[in-house]
Amino acid sequence: MSMDAEVKEERPSRGADYLTGIRGKIAIAVYLVVINGFLLIVYKGPIYKVAVRACFLGFTFGCGLLVSLTETTWTHFGWYMCSLSFFHYSEYLVTAMINPHSLSLDSFLLNHSLEYNVAALSSWVEFTVEILLLPDLKQWRWLSLMGLLMVMCGECLRKWAMLTAGSNFNHIVQNEKAQSHVLVTTGVYSYFRHPSYVGWFYWSIGTQVVLCNPVCVLGYTLASWRFFFRERIEEEELSLILFFGEEYMQYKRKVATGLPFIEGISFI
Numbered sequence: 001m002s003m004d005a006e007v008k009e010e011r012p013s014r015g016a017d018y019l020t021g022i023r024g025k026i027a028i029a030v031y032l033v034v035i036n037g038f039l040l041i042v043y044k045g046p047i048y049k050v051a052v053r054a055c056f057l058g059f060t061f062g063c064g065l066l067v068s069l070t071e072t073t074w075t076h077f078g079w080y081m082c083s084l085s086f087f088h089y090s091e092y093l094v095t096a097m098i099n100p101h102s103l104s105l106d107s108f109l110l111n112h113s114l115e116y117n118v119a120a121l122s123s124w125v126e127f128t129v130e131i132l133l134l135p136d137l138k139q140w141r142w143l144s145l146m147g148l149l150m151v152m153c154g155e156c157l158r159k160w161a162m163l164t165a166g167s168n169f170n171h172i173v174q175n176e177k178a179q180s181h182v183l184v185t186t187g188v189y190s191y192f193r194h195p196s197y198v199g200w201f202y203w204s205i206g207t208q209v210v211l212c213n214p215v216c217v218l219g220y221t222l223a224s225w226r227f228f229f230r231e232r233i234e235e236e237e238l239s240l241i242l243f244f245g246e247e248y249m250q251y252k253r254k255v256a257t258g259l260p261f262i263e264g265i266s267f268i
């Protein structure tokens, strides 16, 4: 009986010791960088079906949860894995709810762009390098908690926007007006003109705050801000002005974009 009790007491610490040991760290790093990187980059095209993606995201979420439950230097990476897999899975799920006609494999947003995949890989590499060279940097629990709060608020804001816009929301910016497309100015759209982008902006920075990744916090902030400023918002607003004319311009005068230092289309 006493022997059993001793064995039971030892088991969890052995697992935790393994994870904090150099071999455990290398094993997890190899898994995260090689397997996830391989799945993200190589598995494209028709064989990459919905079930495979959903299983992969569920598996990642489960692994993230397990890692979160171990009190190691990797705990915050577990939070990050849960945040990332939940985001991608829920993008598909909410699109299926609000706009099933637009639903496709791309609704998972897993193959969003090469830049997005490079950004994800960079954050894993930064975390791995810093955990080996500067492990104390990864122990700031209050900072990771703040990041988790940013992730959760950003996630809620984005999904609130998607649910409010309903079938008017599309992952692909529409250049031709559908008959059913109406201008949404109520709910969260009465606070921000681009609430789902605001949500995503803070969500993405939050993922790096969770990981206490200083380089990626800066990189993600600049890259996502630049993306919305240079590529997304002007193009989207131009088509919205073509679709809704004066109605959109009045809305634009009253409601800000919600993104810092981005005014939106300015030639009118």
Ligand SMILES: C[S@@+](CC[C@H](N)C(=O)[O-])C[C@H]1O[C@@H](n2cnc3c(N)ncnc32)[C@H](O)[C@@H]1O
Pocket (backbone or CB within 6 Å): 161, 165, 168, 169, 170, 171, 172, 173, 174, 182, 183, 184, 185, 189, 193, 194, 195, 196, 197, 198, 236, 239, 240
């Ligand atoms: C990815 S969604 C982003 C929506 C919005 N920019 C946001 O951040 O919540 C892009 C699509 O939403 C549509 N859209 C954007 N704002 C809209 C609004 N206020 N009412 C209706 N459709 C809108 C655009 O025409 C585009 O096809």
